[in-house]
Amino acid sequence: MKGISLLGSTGSIGTNVLDIVRRYPQKYRIVALAAGRNVQLLAEQVVEFEPELVSVVDEKSARQLQGLLPRRYLSRISHGTEGMELVATAEGSHITISAIVGAAGLLPTLAAIRAGKDIGLANKETLVMAGKLVMDMVREKGVQLLPIDSEHSAIFQALEAGRRADLRRIILTASGGPFYGTSRDQLQKVTSAQALAHPNWDMGPKISIDSATLMNKGLEVIEARWLFDVGADAIEVTVHPQSIVHSLVEYLDGSVIAQLGVPDMRIPIAYALSYPERMNLGLSSLDLFTCGELEFFKPDRTCFPALQLAFDALEAGGTMPAVLNAANEIAVEAFLQGRIGFLQIAETVAQTLERVPRGDEDSLAAILEADTIARGEAARRIAA
Secondary structure, three states: OEEEEOOOOOOOHHHHHHHHHHHHHOOOEEEEEEEEEOOOHHHHHHHHHHHOEEEEEHHHHHHHHHHHHOHHHHHHHHHHHHHHHHHHHOOOOOOEEEEOOOHHHHHHHHHHHHHHEEEEEEOHHHEEEEEEEHHHHHHHOOOOOEOOOHHHHHHHHHHHHOOHEEEEEEEEEEOOHHHHOOOOHHHHHOOHHHHHHHOOOOOOOHHHHHHHHHHHHHHHHHHHHHHHOOHHHHHHEOOOOOOEEEEEEEEOOOOOOEEEEEOOHHHHHHHHHHOOOOOOOOOOOOOOOOOOOOOOOOOOOOOOEEEEEEHHHHHHHOOOHHHHHHHHHHHHHHHHHHOOOHHHHHHHHHHHHHHHHOOOOOOOHHHHHHHHHHHHHHHHHOOO
């Protein structure tokens, strides 16, 4: 039986992980859970799965969780970064699922790798911020890092069809979000409610906004660069509104291998958990006769400049991807709070990239410092 430590258990990825564990209790056991402030749902998960360790974001949430659980669980509850790292490195866990949203996922994921845990990675910010550090440590510790993002799982599966030395390019698909085909003038007036209404995927608010701006795809470009050890010039993005083709790879002989499937995150999650085996998830088969026309378009980098900003940050190297990510997190939060408009998200990120100096990508301290400086700079820009 495979033990699982789950970071981000109350989010969309986390709840889907638990759905799979619920379906295959003979294969998987939840060893430890970490979540944010949704203590009501976390308490229900704790009672159902009986983990040995539980962590929440802060002391206040820990006290609330204690009040919702039987006394036998009280000694198992921790909080903060230390608590997340305890969950990530829990004894008896074979794989740590990193599904926390944002930069908060970096340190516990590094702790899990350091402890020799395999990683199921849904937290793309880990590789965006510290891709070289993370992948160097993965190789040093001899652990597996298995992608859970649907696009990166698709690439991972397509790469099984050939030799890495024969790879020509990776093609990441993007749904285009709710605003594909919308003019820049129209984008000035969109609301957070409209931006959160993704046409194909059920995601949390941060990722839904990133999808709407195409920043999510930009972050995935940086993630793919490190995960698959390819240069930015070998990564392309295409808008595919139907979200049926999850990504493609092209080999030197011109063969293009694509992974298709219904848009359900349980598919890449299950593949990461069971690799190299596959599990029957009870999902409906993809019906090629009813799914309709499959379309592919070039992304509009004028209306959606966040994608180009990500390519620029990747080219600049060093700590600039960490700066990109930090500024975006601050800007998205401000948009969701109604303090800036939709187009100001990318504008804030661009201005922050211009103001924060490049640091050393081999230094965790430099990466964390760049993250802190970028957050302050973005906040000042928004407040100005």
